[in-house]
Amino acid sequence: MSTTWKPVALAQDLPPLVVMPVTVDGQDLALWRSATGRLAAWADRCPHRGMRLSHGFVRGEALSCIYHGWSYGSSGTCLRIPAHPDLEPPETIRVPIHAVAEAGGLIWVALSDPQTPPPDLGTLMPLRSLTVEASAKTLAALSGLTGTEVLRGTLADVEVTVVLHPVTPKRSVLHVLTADAPPEARITVSRRIEALRRQAESEGLAA
Ligand code: FES
CATH class of the missing domain: 3.30.530.20 (START domain)
Known part of the structure; x- marks a missing residue:
């Protein structure tokens, strides 16, 4: 099996609008699926004050932190800070993101840059x-x-x-x-x- 891709969940266990915690190589990640089905695997730590993003909630195509409601878009950048609704958040406020893919009924995450697609297990x-x-x-x-x-x-x-x-x-x-x-x-x-x-x-x- 690929040493890069790690099998973190069954795809059926992560429907749209759900976020769950997973651990890969000792790193805690927030694994989530947007309303349109896009997958994301992010560092499980809000850039604001470190709250776990896996405790947060998915709205549309964004993940919001449960603590002060900062929300992050698909690239990991901060989209909105509720306490400062007129502020455009700086680009530097960004959640580290990782490669994620769905194959063979599983969700796979790679912390390093994957050179190949995830393993193909056949139809199961x-x-x-x-x-x-x-x-x-x-x-x-x-x-x-x-x-x-x-x-x-x-x-x-x-x-x-x-x-x-x-x-x-x-x-x-x-x-x-x-x-x-x-x-x-x-x-x-x-x-x-x-x-x-x-x-x-x-x-x-x-x-
Ligand atoms: S800790 Fe996440 S918004 Fe404050």
Whole structure:
């Protein structure tokens, strides 16, 4: 898998007008989608007084900080300061932005300049993401699937792909996708993944 692009969320979990926090390589980011569907991944820190922008709200094509309401446009520049409505904010007030892309049902973020598009995982049905307090290595070893960062195989007779995002050495996010399968089978896969989480976390406690 690409070392540049990190899988941060299932695309279905970020509808328009929603902002969520994600962490990539130790950096906290605000991941959000505008009213027209444009994705953005920004430093999760308001340039004004440092409030987390992931606590903010999306209006149209802008993200506004929940603290004093400064709002930022798609390029990260400040558009409006409510306490000074007649002031045109200087260009220097700007949120650092990162590359973000949607592919294969996932949202991918790159902190450094990506030279290639995000990995193509083929046509799959997104199932769910979940956070596990265990290393990606432990999860890969316990899963019964093949691979290291993108795990593939069969669970409950359903072809599954599990994309691992190591958030810290002891915390991972799993993004689970399946081949086309009936809802009951996908529920069973979901339960198997929850069982994997319990097992991985209990092994971590015992270690
Ligand atoms: S801290 Fe964000 S607007 Fe003040």
